[in-house]
Amino acid sequence: MINSEMHLIKNIKEAKGIPSRDGYGKGLVALGEKNENIVALCCDLSGSTRMNWFEEKFPERFIEVGVAEQNMMGIAAGMAGEGKIPFVSSYAVFSPGRNWDQLRISVCYSQANVKIEGAHAGISVGPDGATHQALEDIAITRCLPNLVVVVPTDAIEGEKATIEAGLLKGPVYLRFGREKVPTITTEQTPFKIGRAEVFREGKDVCVVACGIMVYEALVAAEELEKEGIDVMVINNHTVKPLDKKTLIEAAKKCNAVVTAEEHQVLGGMGSAVAELLSQNHPVPIKFVGIQDRFGESGEPEELLKKFGCTSKEIIQAVKDVLEMKE
Amino acid sequence: MKKITEIKELKLMANTIRKDIIEMLAEAKSGHSAGPLGIAETLAVLYFNALNHNPKNPKWDERDRLILSHGHTCPVRYAAMARAGFFPVEELKTLRKLGTRLQGHTHNLDLPGIENTSGPLGQGTSIAVGIALAAKMDNKKFKVFCLAGDGEINEGQPWEAFMFAAKHKLDNLIYVIDRNYIQIEGNTEKVMPLDPLDKKFEAFNFHVIKCDGNSVEELLKAFEEAKELKGKPIAIIANTVPGKGVSFIEGKHEWHGRAPNQEEKEKALKELDKIEEKIKEGD
Numbered sequence: 001m002i003n004s005e006m007h008l009i010k011n012i013k014e015a016k017g018i019p020s021r022d023g024y025g026k027g028l029v030a031l032g033e034k035n036e037n038i039v040a041l042c043c044d045l046s047g048s049t050r051m052n053w054f055e056e057k058f059p060e061r062f063i064e065v066g067v068a069e070q071n072m073m074g075i076a077a078g079m080a081g082e083g084k085i086p087f088v089s090s091y092a093v094f095s096p097g098r099n100w101d102q103l104r105i106s107v108c109y110s111q112a113n114v115k116i117e118g119a120h121a122g123i124s125v126g127p128d129g130a131t132h133q134a135l136e137d138i139a140i141t142r143c144l145p146n147l148v149v150v151v152p153t154d155a156i157e158g159e160k161a162t163i164e165a166g167l168l169k170g171p172v173y174l175r176f177g178r179e180k181v182p183t184i185t186t187e188q189t190p191f192k193i194g195r196a197e198v199f200r201e202g203k204d205v206c207v208v209a210c211g212i213m214v215y216e217a218l219v220a221a222e223e224l225e226k227e228g229i230d231v232m233v234i235n236n237h238t239v240k241p242l243d244k245k246t247l248i249e250a251a252k253k254c255n256a257v258v259t260a261e262e263h264q265v266l267g268g269m270g271s272a273v274a275e276l277l278s279q280n281h282p283v284p285i286k287f288v289g290i291q292d293r294f295g296e297s298g299e300p301e302e303l304l305k306k307f308g309c310t311s312k313e314i315i316q317a318v319k320d321v322l323e324m325k326e
Numbered sequence: 327m328k329k330i331t332e333i334k335e336l337k338l339m340a341n342t343i344r345k346d347i348i349e350m351l352a353e354a355k356s357g358h359s360a361g362p363l364g365i366a367e368t369l370a371v372l373y374f375n376a377l378n379h380n381p382k383n384p385k386w387d388e389r390d391r392l393i394l395s396h397g398h399t400c401p402v403r404y405a406a407m408a409r410a411g412f413f414p415v416e417e418l419k420t421l422r423k424l425g426t427r428l429q430g431h432t433h434n435l436d437l438p439g440i441e442n443t444s445g446p447l448g449q450g451t452s453i454a455v456g457i458a459l460a461a462k463m464d465n466k467k468f469k470v471f472c473l474a475g476d477g478e479i480n481e482g483q484p485w486e487a488f489m490f491a492a493k494h495k496l497d498n499l500i501y502v503i504d505r506n507y508i509q510i511e512g513n514t515e516k517v518m519p520l521d522p523l524d525k526k527f528e529a530f531n532f533h534v535i536k537c538d539g540n541s542v543e544e545l546l547k548a549f550e551e552a553k554e555l556k557g558k559p560i561a562i563i564a565n566t567v568p569g570k571g572v573s574f575i576e577g578k579h580e581w582h583g584r585a586p587n588q589e590e591k592e593k594a595l596k597e598l599d600k601i602e603e604k605i606k607e608g609d
Contacts (some may be wrong), residue, residue: 061463078460103494
């Protein structure tokens with residue numbers, strides 16, 4: 001049963017499609033209005049990252065770095081030391097993909113107050129193909145000390161995450177996709193970085209999802225309900241630090257877990273959940289996500305199907321994990 | 327802090343810093359010898375003359391910033407900082423030891439007065455550029471000095487930063503390149519040629535100043551000139567002799583990443599004592 005305290009939209013199948021990055025663009029403008037220390041750096045991609053909305057409003061605080069992601073991360077670190085709050089934007093394959101060393105040393109080890117937007121993440125980028133589909137960014141960010149990692153599920157949550165990231169002191173990685181995704185949360189939906197939310201109550205299996213897979217998990221849960229399987233769905237938007245309490249309690253209640261993410265299962269959000277549960281309350285787990293391979297060109301929906309990131313795979317995983325449980 | 331203007335005093339300070347470096351590295355039993363010894367004059371002139379700073383208030387907002395980008399040379403920075411009064415000279419002996427504030431490569435959070443974390447080469451340039459840009463945005467008058475190695479700019483990141491600095495006319499950035507012509511595997515021109523380096527910086531729209539980086543007089547002049555230049559970022563190409571002051575280390579790339587043993591330490595200190603006497607005699 002949908003958790004009414006979450007104030008989700010009534011019928012998720014009628015959810016309005018908006019790209020989560022729109023939330024980033026709006027959140028950044030809102031931050032800029034409140035705090036003049038917010039600065040925005042971009043690598044020749046301000047339109048697609050939605051940083052252009054900030055640029056239009058605060059041109060004097062927008063810094064075009066050109067196609068130079070390593071330099072962008074370093075400049076941001078330098079500016080952060082002078083009291084600025086830099087947001088750096090590019091495609092996730094390039095940032096943090098290409099400037100990981102600068103993220104590690106100049107930002108994380110130095111505890112520079114830099115916020116990183118990884119845009120166009122996941123297989124759903126579509127026709128650009130494997131080179132532009134970031135499927136490893138969660139893995140390479142969540143292993144870095146001092147870095148907070150957040151994967152918003154839709155545009156409304158994306159806006160809240162961006163604003164909260166700007167208020168937190170220290171580095172934050174925010175992951176966004178390119179395509180329109182169902183907007184299932186509302187302004188009233190609770191959100192706090194570091195707190196997983198139980199979007200749907202259930203007792204048989206707990207599906208822990210992030211990003212667009214939260215919607216897919218809710219769709220899967222509706223289907224499974226018809227078969228008499230009672231599924232809990234957790235929106236685990238913060239991959240780091242994990243909400244240990246909520247996740248362990250869920251595992252104790254359901255004693256079977258499925259994780260779902262639009263990312264490699266190796267090292268991703270599901271791995272983080274498995275690391276936590278295996279040490280605290282070991283239960284059978286199945287991982288839905290990209291299975292150790294590169295993407296390819298195609299339409300977003302075709303790719304999500306081909307690479308196993310839909311409600312169908314979640315339904316199968318729930319059934320499989322139920323068997324393991326019994 | 328009070329500046330030292332006497333040439334002789336600055337030369338003596340550079341020599342004292344060299345002796346500190348030898349002692350530190352011998353005590354640590356690891357670390358880099360040639361690079362730090364080669365830029366003792368640069369750090370002496372910076373910390374005791376060119377930089378506007380206050381060792382008793384390392385976070386002073388108006389201080390000049392010094393970014394050391396080739397982090398492996400940090401013993402020279404630590405020694406100069408200790409001599410300038412940032413922390414007790416005795417602490418130099420903790421270099422590279424467990425729990426020390428003097429990490430093998432500098433960490434900004436460990437020691438007040440260290441502005442940047444360094445180690446992976448090339449990162450300091452972007453950090454310096456970021457500081458210089460933030461200073462321009464806020465109309466701050468301080469200068470940003472960035473000290474970098476020549477082998478270091480095999481990396482692509484500094485060139486990204488050079489383009490950016492020129493685009494934004496960051497004339498508050500003084501980029502000092504330690505041109506010692508060595509890197510780990512040998513002569514820079516064999517490993518990856520950089521010359522004509524002055525022409526490259528000019529083409530990147532920098533003011534270029536060349537000087538003998540082991541001459542206190544020339545360094546003083548170069549920094550004075552650099553502070554007055556407008557409209558473009560400034561590159562000072564400071565030609566240095568790696569391992570300067572210790573005959574068996576001078577010019578030898580094999581000493582890039584080696585520390586002196588006890589015997590070598592004694593030998594090096596004797597040579598530096600002799601140099602000290604000569605400076606005092608006015609040679």
